[in-house]
Amino acid sequence: MHEHLTHLEKKGAIFRLRARARGIQVLHDPDSPEALGIEPQKEMSLPLLGKIAAGRPIEAIEDRELLDLGELIPHGPNHYLLEVRGDSMIEDHILDGDYVVVERREHAQNGETVVAIIDDNEATLKRFYRESGHFRLQPANTNYPPLIRDRVQIRGVVVGVIRQVR
Numbered sequence: 482m483h484e485h486l487t488h489l490e491k492k493g494a495i496f497r498l499r500a501r502a503r504g505i506q507v508l509h510d511p512d513s514p515e516a517l518g519i520e521p522q523k524e525m526s527l528p529l530l531g532k533i534a535a536g537r538p539i540e541a542i543e544d545r546e547l548l549d550l551g552e553l554i555p556h557g558p559n560h561y562l563l564e565v566r567g568d569s570m571i572e573d574h575i576l577d578g579d580y581v582v583v584e585r586r587e588h589a590q591n592g593e594t595v596v597a598i599i600d601d602n603e604a605t606l607k608r609f610y611r612e613s614g615h616f617r618l619q620p621a622n623t624n625y626p627p628l629i630r631d632r633v634q635i636r637g638v639v640v641g642v643i644r645q646v647r
Contacts, residue, residue: 525550555640559585562643563596563606570594570606573621575642581606582641589635598634609635 529548532539565579573594575581581594589595595609597618607618607628618628 554643555582555584560640561585561637565606569620569622569625571622573608575606575621575639576644578645580643581639582643583637584640585637587635589638594639596636596639598636599628599630599632604636606639609633 526547526549529544529546531542531544561583562580563583565575565577565581568577570576575594581596583596589609591610593609595607595618597605597607597609599605599618605618605628607620610617610619614631616630616633618630618633620627
């Protein structure tokens with residue numbers, strides 16, 4: 482606990498009043514979007530005009546409403562985006578150039594797609610499996626072998642994918 486408080490004090494997030502019990506004053510969240518130089522998000526919506534068939538055609542009826550895109554994309558102080566590079570997750574429909582929405586977490590369940598740090602400083606996007614005595618990071622592309630490691634640091638779990646159609 483003492484180390485955690487010292488770290489927060491060094492980051493400028495808190496001020497500790499040394500002579501008082503529970504003498505901590507919260508100054509700001511150093512990981513907040515504002516502290517990281519990110520402008521506050523503006524609400525974004527688009528008109529939803531109805532439904533379109535991707536199988537048998539359906540009657541074209543306009544049913545206009547406004548759809549808040551914020552409802553479709555998980556967001557908040559524990560979420561961030563990463564741009565995907567590579568093709569190791571294509572069988573999970575995550576393609577090179579896509580953006581993954583990541584929920585910041587240090588733990589994952591077997592089968593979840595995670596942002597993992599391996600070999601001390603390399604990041605990878607893979608399916609996570611805890612197995613007896615080791616961790617398996619499984620690509621979703623049969624052309625790549627799984628990564629087997631004794632230590633894996635989880636930085637987050639993928640909760641969404643954003644693709645720009647080109």
